[in-house]
Amino acid sequence: MQRNRLKCKNEKINVSNNTTNNSSINNSNNDETNNKESEILSLNEIVISRGPSSFVTLLELYVNDYLITTVQGDGLIISTPTGSTAYAMAAGASMSHPALPAIIITPICPHSLSFRPIVVPANVVLRITLGCEARHTAWFSVDGRANRELKHGFNLIITTSEYPLLSICHNDQITDWFSGLVTNLHWNQRNKQLPLNSCYLRSDSEIHSPPRSHSSFSSETSSSTASNSTNQISLIETNPLNRALDLNDE
Numbered sequence: 001m002q003r004n005r006l007k008c009k010n011e012k013i014n015v016s017n018n019t020t021n022n023s024s025i026n027n028s029n030n031d032e033t034n035n036k037e038s039e040i041l042s043l044n045e046i047v048i049s050r051g052p053s054s055f056v057t058l059l060e061l062y063v064n065d066y067l068i069t070t071v072q073g074d075g076l077i078i079s080t081p082t083g084s085t086a087y088a089m090a091a092g093a094s095m096s097h098p099a100l101p102a103i104i105i106t107p108i109c110p111h112s113l114s115f116r117p118i119v120v121p122a123n124v125v126l127r128i129t130l131g132c133e134a135r136h137t138a139w140f141s142v143d144g145r146a147n148r149e150l151k152h153g154f155n156l157i158i159t160t161s162e163y164p165l166l167s168i169c170h171n172d173q174i175t176d177w178f179s180g181l182v183t184n185l186h187w188n189q190r191n192k193q194l195p196l197n198s199c200y201l202r203s204d205s206e207i208h209s210p211p212r213s214h215s216s217f218s219s220e221t222s223s224s225t226a227s228n229s230t231n232q233i234s235l236i237e238t239n240p241l242n243r244a245l246d247l248n249d250e
Contacts, residue, residue, distance in 0.1 A: 001173050003082045003098045004122055006042040007161040008142065013153050041161055042142045044083030048128055048150065049075035049108065051139030056111065058131035059138065063124050070131060073110035078103060078126060078158050093117040099173055126158040
């Protein structure tokens with residue numbers, strides 16, 4: 001089975017194009033080598049968070065250069081279907097089969113109840129940048145490693161890698177995945193409810209017990225009251241503190 005991986009790189013935003021041709025050619029060669037070295041592969045997820053800052057993040061999320069939303073919260077999780085059962089699932093995303101060609105976008109503690117996780121096709125290009133009014137920089141990590149800072153004026157480009165990870169199945173893709181969910185995550189495991197008949201199984205005496213008369217109820221009440229008073233008197237007599245008080249009075 002082929003498991004898709006993500007590829008990310010941190011690029012600087014080109015603000016001005018008023019450079020000469022010679023300098024642009026030299027810089028383009030350097031940029032290509034730097035971009036190749038800065039590309040990082042991810043099997044599970046890429047997390048963009050606020051890092052050590054106490055302020056919420058303000059991120060702009062683009063899909064194919066189209067601004068889809070502004071993220072205000074603790075961050076974003078960009079995960080593969082393989083990583084959908086990890087950090088993304090804990091943040092509320094749906095579990096997805098690893099063979100699906102998709103990218104899962106999950107917000108972390110967003111400041112909007114309507115901001116729910118979404119799934120986009122695997123062939124899109126995601127671009128994440130800091131908003132103009134962001135109070136602090138953001139940090140991104142790849143599979144829990146390589147924690148780096150996302151500064152103002154930089155783009156985090158995330159795409160699906162052209163080099164998937166090949167994995168071996170024990171039985172087949174469906175059986176292995178669902179058995180793994182049950183074994184590792186105890187997915188949908190619960191005590192089954194009893195049949196309807198077993199819930200109301202009682203003896204005939206309990207179901208058709210004759211009603212008690214008023215006289216029997218009053219006699220039981222009086223006897224229980226008398227027994228309670230007797231118990232209280234015996235407790236008072238056996239209390240060592242009361243005995244000490246009696247000796248002092250004598």
